[in-house]
Amino acid sequence: MKTKVEASETMSDLRTHAAEIAEQFSDHLDVDADDVEERLQNLVDEYRVPVDEARRSVVNSYLDEADLERDELGRGGNDEVHLADIDQDEQWVDITAKVVELWEPRSESISQVGLLGDESGRMKFVSFTTSELPELEEGAVYRLGNVVTDEYQGNFSVKLNRTTSIEELDEEIEVGDDSTTVEGALVDIQSGSGLIKRCPEEGCTRVLQNGRCNEHGNVEGEFDLRIKGVLDDGDNVHEVIFGREMTEELTGISLEEAQEMAMDALDTTVVVDEMRTDLVGMYYRVSGPELGRYVLADETDRLNEPADAEAVLIKARSI
Numbered sequence: 001m002k003t004k005v006e007a008s009e010t011m012s013d014l015r016t017h018a019a020e021i022a023e024q025f026s027d028h029l030d031v032d033a034d035d036v037e038e039r040l041q042n043l044v045d046e047y048r049v050p051v052d053e054a055r056r057s058v059v060n061s062y063l064d065e066a067d068l069e070r071d072e073l074g075r076g077g078n079d080e081v082h083l084a085d086i087d088q089d090e091q092w093v094d095i096t097a098k099v100v101e102l103w104e105p106r107s108e109s110i111s112q113v114g115l116l117g118d119e120s121g122r123m124k125f126v127s128f129t130t131s132e133l134p135e136l137e138e139g140a141v142y143r144l145g146n147v148v149t150d151e152y153q154g155n156f157s158v159k160l161n162r163t164t165s166i167e168e169l170d171e172e173i174e175v176g177d178d179s180t181t182v183e184g185a186l187v188d189i190q191s192g193s194g195l196i197k198r199c200p201e202e203g204c205t206r207v208l209q210n211g212r213c214n215e216h217g218n219v220e221g222e223f224d225l226r227i228k229g230v231l232d233d234g235d236n237v238h239e240v241i242f243g244r245e246m247t248e249e250l251t252g253i254s255l256e257e258a259q260e261m262a263m264d265a266l267d268t269t270v271v272v273d274e275m276r277t278d279l280v281g282m283y284y285r286v287s288g289p290e291l292g293r294y295v296l297a298d299e300t301d302r303l304n305e306p307a308d309a310e311a312v313l314i315k316a317r318s319i
């Protein structure tokens with residue numbers, strides 16, 4: 001015999017299941033939570049089917065209706081992804097992340113907003129009041145199942161929702177600093193810049209020294225362009241690496257042109273010499289991931305004005 005309390009718990013349980021199922025299918029079918037609940041209730045009450053089984057059965061019938069495979073649905077079988085790998089809108093994913101920062105929600109509809117971080121980087125998250133989720137604590141690490149990615153003007157975030165599972169983990173995450181911004185005068189271009197040759201062995205790409213790869217010995221290298229630069233912001237110097245694309249953009253010299261220059265002069269160093277003339281003394285703002293002591297330039301802006309008066313002195317010194 002069921003007591004009244006048990007019966008009502010089962011009912012609210014069914015309602016929760018129904019809401020989750022409706023949410024899971026919301027992108028695929030016009031599913032009403034009340035209808036789902038009725039179907040669940042029917043199985044549980046009339047046929048004495050355990051709740052889990054009833055749920056599976058109802059989900060299966062909706063899968064058939066929507067002509068979907070189970071793994072195409074949000075819940076279950078999600079990819080566990082790193083934050084830095086999120087590059088698509090409306091993907092259902094699982095993440096393990098630390099709550100780096102909580103911000104003040106600007107609207108009543110938002111219960112929590114802030115920054116999550118994992119080894120790969122940081123990302124904004126939002127949790128809505130209607131989802132009635134437990135609150136996340138700053139500094140704690142969670143496994144978040146079934147969150148949805150969102151994109152706004154090229155910036156990605158994750159949304160927690162009613163179906164999101166939250167499990168606090170007793171572990172620490174070293175949050176990766178995926179991007180940093182430095183600015184200042186370019187005071188030096190280091191050796192190993194300009195037209196370089198890289199090892200062609202698969203997965204190697206080491207820069208050759210006198211035609212030799214540290215790992216693979218003498219090899220027929222492949223030409224590439226890069227600049228290892230030093231930015232001085234007045235207080236600190238930052239070492240910055242500009243890859244081929246960024247180097248071409250900054251200098252206006254393409255890889256092909258650089259090869260021609262080197263061939264005409266019978267000397268590859270003419271390329272870096274020309275780059276030095278063009279760039280040293282100019283002001284740049286550079287953003288990108290930090291790798292060891294280097295910032296790998298993803299984005300570079302040439303600044304017309306020095307960042308501050310102090311910087312003018314540095315420029316004067318550097319010319």
Ligand SMILES: [Zn+2]
Nearest residue numbers: 199204213216
């Ligand atoms: Zn090599």
